[in-house]
Amino acid sequence: MAKRERGRRALQDEVSRRIQQIDEIGEDGAKIRVPSPQPHPRDARGRNWDMDFDNLHGYAASVRAAVDKVRDEFDLNEALENRAPNPFGD
Template identity: 35%
Template sequence: MIRRALTATRLQQEFECRLHRLYHIADDGVKIRVPRPRVQPPDASGCDWTLRHFSNAAGYKKDIAAVLAAMRAKSNLAGEVARPDDPFDT
């Protein structure tokens, strides 16, 4: 499958939009903070990014995981390079 190449900002925005469109999240009025995508070596599926450390996400882990799986299956990071010496990559 060909993946769309999106910038980290665009991935973050699209993830946030998809997550907050889910009925029960919208109905609860919850605002989950979506972190910036982090580049990683491509995994077995070919995805080269991940998201970690969501804020205000208690009770919505399954929803986050579902949106994350769907987006990781179709998108890769454009123009991002892994830096092994990045002190902020946790």
């Protein structure tokens, strides 16, 4: 299955949304600053970007799992950053 492509901001927003849905983070009212995705050469799992977080205060495993799910679903395409969003999805 081909991955959908997103720009940096869209990926950052999607990761943020998923992190806030993690029960322990939501229940604790924790605020996690989501960094901009950083491109890298495609790895063995076909991923072309990642995020480095600071100070996850015990949420590292949950946040990493959320980020990795988004990395599995979406490729970073920086050319999409300046394109107007499509209100109808893909």
